[in-house]
Amino acid sequence: MDSFSSPSTGASPKFSPDDLMDQLKLQLAQAYAEEFLETVRGKCFEKCITKPGSSLSGSESSCISRCIDRYIEATGIIGRALFQQR
């Protein structure tokens, strides 16, 4: 398929449906990742940084890394509970 051709006419480039789908997939994946990141930031800040000090303590850092792991795990548990239940 000559999706990105048409150099001579100067018309706007034609995208094939396949190009569009690839582009959409990429952007959707980015959007999902960003949203997830934002949620995890909120939840783990709430749990682990209860009293912000002058720097991030070691226990806060390890709490954050456990929190991230547990949040990912929780997402899996919820997904399974909803879609392969009982």
Added chain:
Amino acid sequence: MDPSSLNSPELEQFINQEKQKAMVNEMIGKLTAACWDKCITGTPGSKFSSSETTCLTNCAQRYMDMSLLIMKRLQQ
């Protein structure tokens, strides 16, 4: 962009699939956030306790039950 290139059955199918996926993703995301707040009350440990796991599962399933109940109630 040439709009006629958008008249593609595959593209339409793809978009419908992605819509579906987005709905599922959103649902899981929202429920995870809500159930996390309800079930994970202490600081996160290196492993979920069995009661935390059970709480998360129950939380998601009861939410679905509730949604059904609300629909029924509002249809009366």
